[in-house]
Amino acid sequence: MESLIVIVVGVLYMTGIYLLLNRSILKIVLGISIISQGVNLMIFASAGMARFNSPIIGANEKVLDLANAVDPLPQALILTAIVISFGFLAYAIALLIKVRNTADTDDVDEVRFAE
Amino acid sequence: MTDFLLPTIVFTVLTAFAPFFVARLKDRAGWILAIGPALFLAVLLKSAPGVLSGGKLTSSVSWISEVGINFSFYVDSFGLTFASLVCLIGAFIIIYSGGYNSHYHYTTRFYVLMLAFMASMVGVVLSDNLILLFVFWELTSITSYLLIGINHEEEANVKAALQALVVTAGGGLVMLMGIVMLGNIAGTLELSELIARGEVIRQHPLYFWTVICFFVGCLTKSAQFPFHFWLPNAMAAPTPASAFIHSATMVKAGVFLLFRLTPVLGGTEIWFRVLTSAGAITMVLGALFSLLRHDMKQVLAYTTISALGTITMLIGVGTEASIVAAFVFMVAHAFYKGSLFLITGMVDHGAGTRDLRQMGGLRKLMPITCTVAFLGVLSLGGMMPTLSFLSKELMLEAALHNHAVEKILPPAIVFTGAAFLAVAIRLFVVPFFGPLKHAEGAHVHEAPLSMWIGPGILTALGVFLGITCAGFGKEVITPVYNDILHGHGHELHFHVWHGVTKSFLLSLTAYAVGVALFFMRRRIFAAFEKVEGITKFGPEKGYDLFMGSIYKVASFQTRIIQTGYLRHYMMVTVLFALLMIGFAMLREHTPIPAFEWEMSYLHEYGIALMIVGGCVLAILANRKLMAIVALTMVGFGVGVVYVYFSAPDLAMTQVLVETLATVMFALVLAFMPPFRPLGTKRQRALNLTVAAAFGTLMSVLTWISFKLQASESISSFFAETSYLKAHGKNVVNVILVDYRGWDTFGEILVISIASIGVVTLLAHSVRTKKGAEVADG
Amino acid sequence: MGELLILRFGARILVPLFLVYSLYIMLRGHNDAGGGFSGGLIAATALILYGLAYDVRSMKNLLKVHPVRVFGFGLLMASSAAVMPLFVGSTALTGMWIDFEFLHTHIHLGTPMLFDLGVFHCVVGGVMAIIVTLKEY
Incomplete structure (x- = not known):
């Protein structure tokens, strides 16, 4: 799966960047959403993609056995990142609506002259 | 120091509830809010006997102790005297503001800012650590900025406020450099420890630059030539704020620090030259301009500049006699100058104008104001037996007994004294005597108790301390002097009457010249009008040029760099990231493990296909529904990855967030116009190339992170x-x-x-x- | 509005279930998959389902207060959990736990749970504020 994930991460980044470079404001928002998925997946992958147990301590144990469980740290990082990117996305969408209404266009090149 | 805890808490709580008090008590809120500073003053006075007899209060909490920054305070007799003055004057001014602000818009904001300023000022004079001092120092600049610009609808006020901020806070930043250098040289940032290391510091090669940085900080703060121009403009602030900040306290922070640093940095050639000349020039110029202005506040502003110049000059001279003179003058000035500003406010309040040419004969209608003003101008004119008379005598003595300055300074001091007397007579005689004149439609009335009580007590103290100077000198000035110079056991003696000495004769000369100047004032104004154009070429012109060039550079670089196209910025950002990461990898010779294809389960190919398919769909989407589907495919695909690789928390959150995001998009897309192809084919090809390069780089990095355990x-x-x-x-x-x-x-x-x-x-x-x-x- | 009948009926039954489930997920978070984030998102999803089936007004009525207040309250809880340890001399956000027996049940309470409850409210309030605003627009 590792080699597959590498390619998926690359594709996510590529798509994200391509959409961010677009002139359509809606596509830019799509790009924001996709690139944050890529970032999350990359951080997730950095812990290794072996199929282990969840980072939850078993019923009769007192410590997490890292030899058999996934590294919990990247997961904690991503968990906050997911929610933050939702907030970010929401704000971007609000801006999109605002821009669309005040400048009356969905082309960021035209926004420049709309002032 | 634990005694200070209670007043600090009371102070903070009262300030926080200021809006409540203002809403409930209206004009009388000042009486309540003054409790904070009054309580602080009480605690200071309670600890005064111990501190003045040589005990020192210290308190230190470790802050960033790795680099020597601590939250440390230090109360010696100098700091104590200064802090007491701040609290005393502050309490009276807060009470005064109640009467003054009765017809004013931003009352709450004004009180809060004044109290915040007061707290920062007490912080400046009591802090031991120089970084902490710097923090409070800049806080005073900021609160002063907000107070000058409190009437923010008027453009002139805003400009004056910004000017004051740029000059004083800018000077403060330069001083920060000095503080850092000083810390490096001496190995400590605590003032109480620096005092003992003066020798080492003065020998150090960096001493020159350190002292220059401190000069810039102190001279800008204390409005010394050539940075003096902000102070007269700062008179746009409400009168109580001017009285407190721009006369009695903040502008004295600069000279306060110079006093403090005298044993650390003082006694050298450059210290003497810079401070003496800057101080003397400021003193004479300030006195000259105070003769020429007609707005009472402007007149007082220039006498303040002149007085600060005097103190700076005396610190620069640096002999024991001159330090004593400087301190006594500073105390005297704090008592009378703040009060005179307040009296200006009372006159303005009663007669509706501050222009000396438009008022007269107010004595009968404002008898109390007139009495208080008499006490104030007595001090301003340096008449016997006030404290400021004593300080003038000490100043002349100090100047006459120093060979380096005995030819130049005594005449300058005599001229300044004469100008002060002329101004004092003018400020008293013109508004209160002669035929009754006042602003159109003003209903002339006496100031209420809250307004005259403060100035009355402060000016009376100035006279009282002059009469009892023998005791005051023994109990307060002697320990302060010893603390400033870090000396021990010096006994100073003061008398109101010195006998007919050389300095007394010079004082008499000053009186005579002063009276003459007062009677010649119309001729002086006429002469000044002819040459007024010259003043345009003052240092303020330099400030304007400086600010103007900042705007020019900013607009120039905006024109060059900012194209206004979002995709240009994006492109530059991406390319730059690509370049920097690539460069770093090349320089570090990062090994890139050979890529090898591993076999995966069928369902894993399925997941990957779902995500990649979503990506392709997002790029190709030409209908709104397609965009939503694409986004959902990517999001849920990533969610499934989390499920398969043992991240239940992530999977749960991801799925939920994707659901919400889909709802959100669905809500929004209804409003959006349909997609249309934008941009040329070439543009899109270029974008795709850059994006592909970046994607490849991220793939490589991910691969490296799999294979390497750093x-x-x-x-x-x-x-x-x-x-x-x-x-x-x-x-x-x-x-x-x-x-x-x-x-x-x-x-x-x-x-x-x-x-x-x-x-x-x-x-x-x-x-x-x-x-x-x-x-x- | 007949076509919404099934959705509305479903929402009526599902929303309370969702809300209870969200609390369960939030509370078990410390020991099993879940926590303030997932719990908060479930609760928000439930409310939004209700909002889609009916309208924004009834969704707001269900919440009783403005969503901004909900996350304000959440921030307050989280910060009090952060500040509490300062009073016993620990650094901020140090976990403090109390154990006691109540009606033969072992109860284990701590500031991290309060913190997680704050997170829960922040997520519910934040998401709701966003969706309500977008929906009303």
Whole structure:
């Protein structure tokens, strides 16, 4: 799966960047959403993609056995990142609506002259 | 120092509730709010006997002690005297403001800023650590900025406020450099320790630059030539603020620090030359301009500049006699100058004008103001037996007994004294005597008790301390002097009457010249009008040029760099990131493990295909529904990855967030116009190339992170302590709410801020925009 | 509005279930998959389902207060959990736990749970504020 994930991460980044470079404001928002998925997946992958147990301590144990469980740290990082990117996305969408209404266009090149 | 805890808390709480008091008590709120500073003063006075007899109060809390920054305070007799003055004058001015502000808009803001300023000023004079002092120092600049510009509807006020901020805070930043250098030279930032290391510091090669930095900081703050121009403009502030900040306290922070640094940096050639000349020039110029202005506040502003110049000059001379003279003058000045400003406010309040040419004969209608003003101008003119008379005598003595300055300074001091007397006579005689004159339509009335009590007591103190100077000198000035110079056991003796000495004869000369100047004033004004154009070429012109060039450079670089096309910025950002990461990898010779294809399960190909398919769909989408489908495919695909690779928390959150995001998009897309192809084919090809390059780079980095283990994972700590110490079995959750709690806290703040952003962006336009929205949606 | 009948009926039954489930997920978070984030998102999803089936007004009525207040309250809880340890001389956000027996049940309470409850409210309030605003627009 590792080699597959590498390619998926690359594709996510590529798509994200391509959409961010677009002139359509809606596509830019799509790009924001996709690139944050890529970032999350990359951080997730950095812990290794072996199929282990969840980072939850078993019923009769007192410590997490890292030899058999996934590294919990990247997961904690991503968990906050997911929610933050939702907030970010929401704000971007609000801006999109605002821009669309005040400048009356969905082309960021035209926004420049709309002032 | 624990005694100070209670007044500090009371002070803070009262300030926090200022809006409440102002709303309930209206004009009388000042009496309540003055309790804070009054209580602080009481505690200071309670500890005064111990401190004045040589005991020192210290308190230190470690802050960033690795680099020598501590939250440390230090109360010696000098700091104590200064802090007491701040609190005493502050309390009276807060009471005064109640009467003054009765017809004023921003009353609450004014009180809060004044009290905040007062707290910062006390911080400046009591802090031991220079960084802490710097923090308070800049806080005084900021509160002063806000107070000058409190009437922000008027452009002139805003400009004056900005000017004051740029000059004083800019000077403060230069001083910060000096502080850092001083800390490096001496190995400590505590003033109390620096005093003992003066020798080492003065020998050091960096001494020159250090002292220059401190000069810039202190001279800008104390409005010394050539930085003096901001102070007269700062008179745009409400009169009580001017009285407190721009006369009695903040502008004295500069000279305060010079006093403090005398044993550390003083006694050298450059110290003497710079301070003496800057001070003397300021003193004479200030005195000259005070003769020429007609607005009472402007007149007083220039005498303040002149007085600060006098103090700076005396510190520069640096002999024991001159330090004593400087301190006595500073105390005397604090008592009378603040009060005179307040009297100006009372006259303005009663007669409706501050222009000396438009008032007269107010004595009968404002008898109390007139009496208080008499006490004030007595001090301003340096008449016997006030404290300021004593200080003038000491000054002349100090100047006459120093060979380096005995030819130049005594005449300058005599001229300044004469000008002060002329101004004093003018400020007293013109408004209060002669035929009755006042502003059109003003209802002349006496000031209320809250307004005259403060100036009355302060000016009376100035006279009282002059009469009792023998005792005052023994009990207060002697220990302060010893603390400033870090000496021991010097006994100073003061008398009101010295006998007919050389300095007394010079004082008499000053009186005579002063009276003459007063009677010649019309001729002086006439002469000045002819040459007034010259004043345009003062240092303020330099400031204007400086600010103008900043604007020019800014607009130039904006024109060059900012194209206004979002995709240009994006492109530059991406290319730059690509370049920097590539460069770093090349320089470090990062080994790139050979890529090898591993066989995967069929369902894994399925997941990958779903995500990649979503990406392709997002790029190709030409209908809104397609975009939503694409986004959902990517999101849920990533969610499935989390499911398969043992991240239940992530999977749950991801799926939920994707659901919400889909709802959100669905809500919004209805309003959006259909997609249309934008940009040329070439543009798109270029974008795709750049994006592909970046994607490849990220793939390579991910691959490297799989194959290389650069350092030990820190997760074993979490794995071992999660249950035993943090009582949680879900390690991810324990990391979130316990180990890395602050991160999570910041994160929920982000969510809150984002939603506030959405609400404020859209909620207010609901009513206005909805019609248009429906029309084209 | 007949076509919404099934959705509305479903929402009526599902929303309370969702809300109870969200609390369960939030509370078990410390020991099993879940926590303030997932719990909060479930609760928000439930409310939004209700909002889609009916309208924004009834969704707001269900919440009783403005969503902004909900996350304000959440921030307050989280910060009090952060500040509490300062009073016993620990650094901010240190976990503090109390154990006691109540009606033969072992109860284990701590500031991290309060913190997680704050996170829960922040997520519910934040998401709701965003969706309500977008929906009303």
